[in-house]
Amino acid sequence: MLKNSAPLPSVRRLPLYLTVLEEFSREGREWISTTDFSEVLFLKPIQVRKDLAHTGIIGKPKKGFKVDELISTIYNFLGWNNLTEAFLVGSGALGSALLGYEGFQRHGLNIVAAFDVSSDIIGKTIHGKEILSMDKLPDLAKRMQVKLGIITVPSSGAQQAADSLVEAGISGIWNFSPIKLQVPETVVVQREDISSGLAVLSVKLGRFD
Amino acid sequence: MLKNSAPLPSVRRLPLYLTVLEEFSREGREWISTTDFSEVLFLKPIQVRKDLAHTGIIGKPKKGFKVDELISTIYNFLGWNNLTEAFLVGSGALGSALLGYEGFQRHGLNIVAAFDVSSDIIGKTIHGKEILSMDKLPDLAKRMQVKLGIITVPSSGAQQAADSLVEAGISGIWNFSPIKLQVPETVVVQREDISSGLAVLSVKLGRFD
Numbered sequence: 001m002l003k004n005s006a007p008l009p010s011v012r013r014l015p016l017y018l019t020v021l022e023e024f025s026r027e028g029r030e031w032i033s034t035t036d037f038s039e040v041l042f043l044k045p046i047q048v049r050k051d052l053a054h055t056g057i058i059g060k061p062k063k064g065f066k067v068d069e070l071i072s073t074i075y076n077f078l079g080w081n082n083l084t085e086a087f088l089v090g091s092g093a094l095g096s097a098l099l100g101y102e103g104f105q106r107h108g109l110n111i112v113a114a115f116d117v118s119s120d121i122i123g124k125t126i127h128g129k130e131i132l133s134m135d136k137l138p139d140l141a142k143r144m145q146v147k148l149g150i151i152t153v154p155s156s157g158a159q160q161a162a163d164s165l166v167e168a169g170i171s172g173i174w175n176f177s178p179i180k181l182q183v184p185e186t187v188v189v190q191r192e193d194i195s196s197g198l199a200v201l202s203v204k205l206g207r208f209d
Numbered sequence: 210m211l212k213n214s215a216p217l218p219s220v221r222r223l224p225l226y227l228t229v230l231e232e233f234s235r236e237g238r239e240w241i242s243t244t245d246f247s248e249v250l251f252l253k254p255i256q257v258r259k260d261l262a263h264t265g266i267i268g269k270p271k272k273g274f275k276v277d278e279l280i281s282t283i284y285n286f287l288g289w290n291n292l293t294e295a296f297l298v299g300s301g302a303l304g305s306a307l308l309g310y311e312g313f314q315r316h317g318l319n320i321v322a323a324f325d326v327s328s329d330i331i332g333k334t335i336h337g338k339e340i341l342s343m344d345k346l347p348d349l350a351k352r353m354q355v356k357l358g359i360i361t362v363p364s365s366g367a368q369q370a371a372d373s374l375v376e377a378g379i380s381g382i383w384n385f386s387p388i389k390l391q392v393p394e395t396v397v398v399q400r401e402d403i404s405s406g407l408a409v410l411s412v413k414l415g416r417f418d
Contacts, residue, residue, distance in 0.1 A: 011412045015404035016387040023365050040364065042389035078411045093311035101306040107404050108411065148414070155249065156232050172414045174406065178225040180251035190410035194403070195224035195316050197383065201399035202287045202317065203220045205357070205381045 006054035006077075013051050014074050015107070016041055021074070024067045033064030080108030085146050087170070088114040089161040090153030091121050091131045094176055094194075098152060100127040111150070113140060117157065134164060141168035148172045155179045162189075215263035215286075222260050223283050224316070225250055230283070233276045242273030289317030294355045296379070297323040298370040299362030300330050300340045303385055303403075307361060309336040320359070322349060326366065343373060350377035357381045364388045371398075 020040050024032050037048045052065070055077040059065050075081040083105070088095055091114045098104070099114055114129050115137055116122055122133045132140075140146070149165035151158055151173060158177035165173060172188045175181055181189050229249050233241050246257045261274070264286040268274050284290040292314070297304055300323045307313070308323055323338045324346055325331055331342045341349075349355070358374035360367055360382060367386035374382060381397045384390055390398050 006412065008409055008412075011408050012402075012405040015402060015408050019364050019387040023363065040388050078408055079415050080411060084411070084414075093309070097306040097310040100309060101302055103302050103404070104407075107407055109407060148410075154232065155228050172410055174410055178228040179249050188410065188413040190406050190413065192403070192406045193221075193224060194401070195312070196221040197399050197401045198313075198316055198318060199220050199224050199287055200217055201357075201381055201383055201397065202289060202293070203215065203217075204397040204399065205293075206288050 010051040010054050011078075013041075013043070014055070014078060017048075017052070018071065018074055021067055021071045025071065029067060031063050031065065032067050032070065034059070036064070075108070078108070082108065083110045084108050084148050085110050085112045085144060086148040086150055086174075087112065087137065087141065087146050087165070088150045088152060089116075089134070089137070089165065090151060090157070090177075091116040091124075091126060092152065092154075095150075095152035096126050098150065098176075099129055109148075112144060112146065117153075134161075137164055138168040141165075141170060146170065148174070150174045150176065151181075152176045219260040219263050220287075222250075222252070223264070223287060226257075226261070227280065227283055230276055230280045234280065239276060240272050240274065241276050241279065243268070245273070284317070287317065291317065292319045293317050293357050294319050294321045294353060295357040295359055295383075296321065296346065296350065296355050296374070297359045297361060298325075298343070298346070298374065299360060299366070299386075300325040300333075300335055301361065301363075304359075304361035305335050307359065307385075308338055318357075321353060321355065326362075343370075346373055347377040350374075350379060355379065357383070359383045359385065360390075361385045 017037060020037060034045045034048045038045045055073045057065060057070055057073045086109055088111050099111060113132055115132050115134050117134050121131050124131050147170055149170045151161050153161050155177045158179050159181060162173060162181040162183055166183055166187055175189055175191045183189055226246060229246060243254045243257045247254045264282045266274060266279055266282045295318055297308060297320050308320060322341055324341050324343050326343050330340050333340050356379055358379045360370050362370050364386045367388050368390060371382060371390040371392055375392055375396055384398055384400045392398055
C-alpha cells in the first residue's frame with residue numbers, strides 16, 4: 001500500500017500543501033500546478049511531485065491538480081476526513097492553549113475531554129470544556145472509544161499520564177512533554193516541542209548581535 | 210566563540226534539558242548527572258555531554274552539574290535570561306492560543322502587543338491584550354525597540370506581515386505560516402508547523418489499523 005511507504009518528511013509537508021490548497025479554494029480557483037506549490041513553498045518541483053505522488057493522486061498534464069480533489073485526497077491520506085476524538089491530559093498553560101486552538105478541528109482532531117490531577121484546576125471550564133479528574137479517564141475512554149491522547153503535563157507526570165492512557169486502551173499519544181515515554185510497541189508516540197524552534201531562533205538571533 | 214559553533218540539533222535539545230533541570234530544582238535537588246539526563250530523556254550519555262559542552266559549562270567528576278548553575282548557563286546561552294519582547298501578527302485561533310501560553314515567559318519571550326488586519330478582531334481583548342490595527346505596528350516597534358515578530362496569519366497575508374515587520378526594524382521572525390518568507394539576509398526566520406507532528410502521528414496510527 002502506498003500509505004505505508006510514504007517517507008515521514010513527505011508526510012510532514014502535507015499540511016503545508018493543504019494550507020496552500022485551502023487558500024486557492026477560498027479564492028475560487030479550480031486548478032493548482034506543481035509550479036504554484038513550488039513558488040509558494042520554495043520547494044523544488046520534483047519534491048512537490050514526489051510528495052503528492054505518495055497520496056496516490058495523478059495530475060493532468062499542463063493543468064496540474066483539481067484543487068478540491070487534491071484537498072480531499074490529502075485529507076483522506078492523513079485520515080483527517082474522519083474526526084479523531086482525543087483526550088487531553090494536563091490542562092495548564094500549554095494544555096489550555098491547545099484546547100483553545102480551533103485549527104485542530106480542520107485537521108481532523110477533536111479534543112472531547114480534558115483532564116488534570118490538580119484539584120485547583122479540576123471542575124474549571126477552559127474554552128468551553130470542563131476539566132475532569134484523572135480517575136474518570138479509563139471509563140470515559142472505553143465508553144467513548146477514544147484512541148488518541150495528548151499529553152501536556154510536566155515531565156514528572158508524563159509517564160504516569162501515558163500509563164493511564166495506555167491502560168485505557170489508547171493507541172496513539174501526542175507527547176508535548178520533554179521525556180521519552182515507555183509504552184507498548186503497539187502504541188504510537190509523536191513527541192512535540194514548541195520551544196525547540198524558539199531556542200534555535202534565539203541562538204540564531206544571538207549570532208547576529 | 211562557542212555559541213557560534215553549536216550545531217542546531219543540540220540547540221533544539223537545550224529546552225528539554227531545561228525542563229528536566231527545573232523539575233530537579235523544584236524537588237530541591239542540588240546536583241544532576243549526565244546519567245540523570247540520559248535516563249529521563251533517553252539520550253546517549255555522550256550526546257548529553259556534547260550538548261551541554263556547547264554552553265561552556267564544565268561538570269564536576271562523579272557529581273555532574275550544579276542544577277541552578279546549569280539552568281542559568283543554558284538560559285544565558287539561549288539569551289532567555291533577558292526577556293525578549295515580541296509582536297504577534299495575526300490574532301486568529303493560533304495567535305490567540307500563543308497569546309494565552311504562559312510558558313513563553315519562562316523561555317524569555319514576552320508578547321507585548323498583538324496585531325490583526327480584520328476589523329472584526331481589532332479592538333478586542335484576548336488573554337489580556339488588546340488587538341491593534343496593523344498600521345500602529347511601525348511606530349510602536351520603533352518606540353518599544355521590539356526586535357522579534359511572530360507571524361500567525363494565513364499564508365496569503367504572511368509575506369505582507371513579514372514586510373511590515375522588516376520595515377519596522379525587526380530582526381527575527383518566528384513564522385507559523387506555511388510559506389517561506391522573503392526577507393533581507395540580516396533577518397532571521399524560523400518556521401514552525403504544529404500540524405506536521407499531527408500529520409506524522411495520523412499516518413503512523415493509520416499504519417497500525
